[in-house]
Amino acid sequence: MAAQVKLVGFWASPFAFRVEWALKLKGVEFEYIEEDIFNKSNRLLELNPVHKKVPVLVHDQKIIAESFVILEYIDETWTQNPLLPQDPHKRAMARFWTKFAEEKLLEPAWTSMWYKGEEKERAEKLAMEALEKIEEQLKGNKYFGGDDHDTIGYLDIAIGWISYWLPVWEEVGSMKILDPEKFPSITAWKIRLLDHPKIRDSLPPRDKLLEYFHKRSQVLYSYYGSQFSSMN
Known part of the structure; x- marks a missing residue:
């Protein structure tokens, strides 16, 4: 069974798009969940209680927040089409x-x-x-x-x-x-x-x-x- 990946984002956020692009370049299938950042849902507050912001990545029930942290997680988890240099x-x-x-x-x-x-x-x-x-x-x-x-x-x-x-x-x-x-x-x-x-x-x-x-x-x-x- 394929790993379940969800991305919580906001349609106008360049930070959420960083994550979306990385997933697509890696060929990772994911479910996108739109969040109203001006009327934050309980889901977002539970997933990211520290910053209460998007994006948030959920992978096999593991929760990762902050776009740069998520990018590195994606790169290390799915090794095809590496994003960061090896050197x-x-x-x-x-x-x-x-x-x-x-x-x-x-x-x-x-x-x-x-x-x-x-x-x-x-x-x-x-x-x-x-x-x-x-x-x-x-x-x-x-x-x-x-x-x-x-x-x-x-x-x-x-x-x-x-x-x-x-x-x-x-x-x-x-x-x-x-x-x-x-x-x-x-x-x-x-x-x-x-x-x-x-x-x-x-x-x-x-x-x-x-x-x-x-x-x-x-x-x-x-x-x-x-x-x-x-x-x-």
């Missing part, structure tokens, strides 16, 4: 750049979507500086890859949100972070990644994402915006 140094570098992108790129890119004025400009600048470093890592390669750079690897999945979510955030926030002329390698990688059938066929509708993040942006600014106004 220890390359593996360490993949983890390093994953952490870098999460801390130095994702956070300012996300907040620049709904920040205003000087705070917005500062966040955009930080995001572009981070992209410059990531661009250097990719130059001359198709993918960030695992042991080679011809296939999608752990880092590609970890920062895959750049390819689809970042352009949506740019449109919502009336900004430009991923400039094709400044970042030709990342731009080519983005197109290549989104054209991969395991990625392309599982993306949420762009118009629906735009509507969702427009609303989120308005909510976040109405909640935090007065704090910025008082600082200027």
Whole structure:
């Protein structure tokens, strides 16, 4: 009997899609369970009582939370189509750049979507500086890859949100972070990644994402915006 795998996610979450992509690239069959993160179910609270967030992976009644932890669990459990490099140094570098992108790129890119004025400009600048470093890592390669750079690897999945979510955030926030002329390698990688059938066929509708993040942006600014106004 095949192992039972369930993924609890949210349709707009790039973190949940990391896990979905990894499972599909590995050829692992799974049941997807949609969660309303604004009205969290008892199921989610029981599965992830610490953070109360998606994604959550359930495998043979074992529960794993946090997207990067889940990615490594998937890679170690299903060894076909490895995501992390076998070489220890390359593996360490993949983890390093994953952490870098999460801390130095994702956070300012996300907040620049709904920040205003000087705070917005500062966040955009930080995001572009981070992209410059990531661009250097990719130059001359198709993918960030695992042991080679011809296939999608752990880092590609970890920062895959750049390819689809970042352009949506740019449109919502009336900004430009991923400039094709400044970042030709990342731009080519983005197109290549989104054209991969395991990625392309599982993306949420762009118009629906735009509507969702427009609303989120308005909510976040109405909640935090007065704090910025008082600082200027």
